[in-house]
Every structure is written in C-alpha cells, then in structure tokens.
C-alpha cells in the first residue's frame with residue numbers, strides 16, 4: 001500500500017514475510033530538486049517489489065533520491081545497495097553505518113555477539129546466528145555512507161529534517177525531527193503498539209540506560225505526528241513515551257522478583273521465566289530466534305540493574321546474577 005500521509009510525504013508499506021512486525025514503513029519525502037527515501041526493507045523479493053512499485057506510484061526516480069537509514073537492522077538497511085544510484089547519498093550515523101557494510105559476512109556478523117556465549121544458551125550459538133533474519137536478509141555492502149551527526153539538518157523541499165541521535169534500540173539509531181511542522185520520523189525508537197526490542201549480549205553495553213535517556217530526549221521536543229517504522233502513524237508521542245518508560249520499570253521489577261526466588265541465574269534462565277507477548281506453553285519449544293531475542297532483552301535489564309548496583313554478577317562459565325550487591 002502506498003499513500004500520501006502528509007503533504008509531499010509518502011508511506012510505502014513493505015511486507016516483512018514471517019516477521020511479527022508485518023510491514024516496514026518506508027517513507028518518501030518529495031522535494032523540488034531531490035527526494036529522500038527513509039529505510040528500505042529486507043533483501044527479499046517481496047520487499048524489492050513493494051518498494052519499486054511504491055516509488056513508481058509516487059512517480060519519482062532513484063536518480064534524484066537520497067536514502068536515510070535510521071539504523072542498521074536488516075529490515076531497514078537490507079536493500080540499500082539494490083536501490084541507491086551512483087552519485088546519490090546514503091545517510092546514516094557512523095556507528096551503525098560501519099556495521100551495515102559487514103552484515104553479509106558471517107564471521108563479522110558473529111563477532112558482533114562476542115560475549116553472547118556467556119548468556120547461558122544451551123545450543124551451539126551458530127544455530128542462532130544461521131537463522132537470524134539480520135544475517136539472512138541483508139545485501140548491503142561497499143556503501144560509502146554520508147555520516148550524519150546529532151542535530152545535523154537534511155533539507156528536502158520545504159522540510160528541514162534534523163537528525164536526532166537516540167541510542168538504545170541500536171548504538172547508532174537516529175530519528176528525524178521536523179521542527180516547523182512538529183513531525184517525528186521515529187524509526188524503531190518509538191512504535192505505537194510494539195515495544196521496541198532492547199537487547200544486549202555483553203556487560204559492556206548498557207543499552208536500556210541509553211534507551212531511557214533517548215526517550216527523555218525526545219520528550220523535550222514538540223511533536224504532533226509520529227511516523228514510525230512499523231505499524232500505524234500516531235499523534236500521542238509523549239503519552240507513548242510514558243507507556244514505554246512504565247513498561248521497562250515493570251520489567252525491571254519482574255527481573256528483580258525472579259532473582260529474589262533464586263540466586264545465581266543466567267540471563268537465559270531468567271528470560272525463560274519472564275512474561276512474553278508470544279504464545280507458548282513450553283519455553284524450550286520456542287524457535288531459536290525468539291529465545292535469542294528474549295534472552296538479549298532480559299540481559300539488557302540485568303546490565304541496567306547491575307550498573308545501578310542493585311544486583312550482583314558472578315562471572316563463571318556463564319554470567320550468573322543474584323539479587324543482592
């Protein structure tokens with residue numbers, strides 16, 4: 001589906017087969033001399049077709065269209081190499097851009113998860129990596145990115161799009177903010193019905209702390225309309241931020257309660273006892289990918305609590321946490 005959702009701003013729904021996210025919203029901002037495409041979809045034929053048909057329906061050519069990649073995940077960055085034309089720019093934060101060019105290479109892909117073997121997964125981790133959509137569906141390589149910094153402006157037609165650095169969901173994720181029209185292209189930083197995934201694989205990355213700070217940063221802006229990367233557009237930006245902050249506060253309490261019942265538990269063991277918004281009766285029967293994301297999310301809350309000195313860590317074969325310090 002392709003529609004003009006605001007003056008000269010179009011939304012192309014790019015299907016994400018087998019993903020609970022269902023669609024990626026790729027946005028196109030049409031200017032007088034050049035246009036901007038925000039995000040692309042997975043490297044899958046269904047995504048390529050939807051994006052090509054969408055651009056055709058809007059009536060623009062990639063010959064005068066730049067691409068802005070909100071963050072490294074393959075449902076956003078997977079098709080950049082397929083769509084970018086010579087001489088056009090691909091904007092992204094430096095942090096995520098450096099990762100995107102290596103996503104197709106299995107070994108560098110694996111290296112991103114150094115430390116993950118200590119989270120307590122029972123299987124060999126290669127089984128998780130092979131099946132991960134981030135590895136399977138990315139074709140972006142050898143791109144000379146135009147790195148964007150926090151507060152930098154990209155001008156497209158009547159819109160002055162300010163890059164806002166909002167780490168948490170990834171280390172380099174950026175939103176775009178249009179001050180005069182009070183618009184926010186929120187990427188995966190703020191979604192309406194879905195809680196953005198905040199996952200970490202090592203003690204070094206306190207992504208939940210970054211995410212909470214990035215939510216507070218957006219809360220300071222005047223926003224009338226949010227253009228998220230998945231699901232519906234919405235108006236209640238500040239209310240949604242409060243809901244997301246509440247969600248993580250509840251998750252923190254949940255993790256503390258699980259630890260109060262038993263000391264020395266691995267992130268995997270803790271994740272198996274948390275409530276997840278997916279149907280399952282037996283944790284061990286869940287597909288690899290779902291256990292992988294759930295454990296990463298549990299780990300993000302554990303690292304956050306550890307840095308607040310609320311829980312302790314025993315660094316043995318696995319990371320094991322206890323609810324005292």
Ligand SMILES: [Zn+2]
Nearest residue numbers: 071073169188
């Ligand atoms: Zn994402």
